[in-house]
Amino acid sequence: MKKYIVGFLVFSSFLTHAQIGIGTTTPTSQLDVNGDLRVRATTLGTGLEAAKDSILVINYKGVVKRVTSKQIYDSHIKSFVKGSASGTINLGTTISATAYKTIPFSTEEFDENSDYNTTTYQFTAPQNGIYNVYVQYELTTLVATTGVGVAIFVQRSGTNTLEAEEIFDSINISVLTVNVNVSPPTRKTSTLVKLNAGDKIFFGAAAGTTISLLSGSKSFFTIMQVK
Template sequence: MKSILLHLMMLLPVLGFAQVGIGTTDPTAMLDVNGNFRLRSTTSNTRATAAKDSILVVDALGNAQRISSKSVIESHLKTFIKGGFASGSPALINISILANAYTTIPFNTIEFDTNSEYNTTTNTFTAKQPGIYSIYAAIKANPGLLAAGDFGLAVFKNGVLNVRESYMNVQLLGININPPNRSIQTLMQLNTGDTVTFRGYSGGVLTVGILSGGEESYFTIHQVR
């Protein structure tokens, strides 16, 4: 008994002022275990809120850390977004496009966004996790404001043109005979932090009036895998 007490008295100062290693002579944490460990029993907890602190994870270096269950679940939620124009927007939103240039379509409202990835101020989607995404956008222009020339939609990834659908406006006796709807759809592989924006394109100087009704002008982004 005296021997056990003596060893504990010798160990207490080490525990209080140094790092302790089990299976290693070079500990890098307060308690550094080089090997497996086992919990023979745990205390039951009936508090539902305790779940947010109950997940123990181990990083690539073997460091044990705590992470909330909410953040783990959200990190695996697939992206589902639908947006368009705010209900308070003018019925007709005019955007000016220079010749052979691109102008951001200012979608400024969200109907739903499961991972909070779309910024309505910058009109930009930023992926929170890697995957394959299905991307779609549609707008309806005011036929009275369209001029003859190339006009369509484009999707940019990280500020670089990724895909474009353009349509030549055709006039007959000064009357536009092509439909005012424009749409684009594509699959895109994104990594964490990649951005997506929707832009209008024109082969000439053009002012386009976009009808802001949600049933006519909107976009969707959803993660397919």
């Protein structure tokens, strides 16, 4: 009887510490299956908590690991941002060598993935994809000057690129020998851009004179990741 007990203990210890291979003679985990895995029956659970936090995935080495459902969701969440400003918008610093100056949109209406920085006034792409970008502003007063415009810029590897713009020059109209310069007060533009993770989007306004912009529904931007 003692021999059987000793043998059982040795065998149990072997099973506890050994690596078992199915379809392989060189297992690298406690159970290493080289092939398909089939489960013929499962137990139906009634609690939702386990389902919310019990997702099994296979990494590039074929090892099964558990991750939370939130991690899976957050890694694929798309960007949806709308921003404006709480008061009259005064333009910021000059953008590169162009005539444009930064539009300091400092207020967010929503930002589903926290991708926009209200201090630097830049949106940072969280992942590679296609993004739909729209921006508009309205001047606080009509101006009689040329080159009043709005633009969308993308920064890739530290280099700023103008992606889209709209510029109006004032038109001189003569009415009863009185010359009047007219120009629409609103500027707007939009585009689709292909971004890599880390690329930045920001906005600029240009004018031959000092201008101020209305806020709220008059001057705002939206960014939506479509792919």
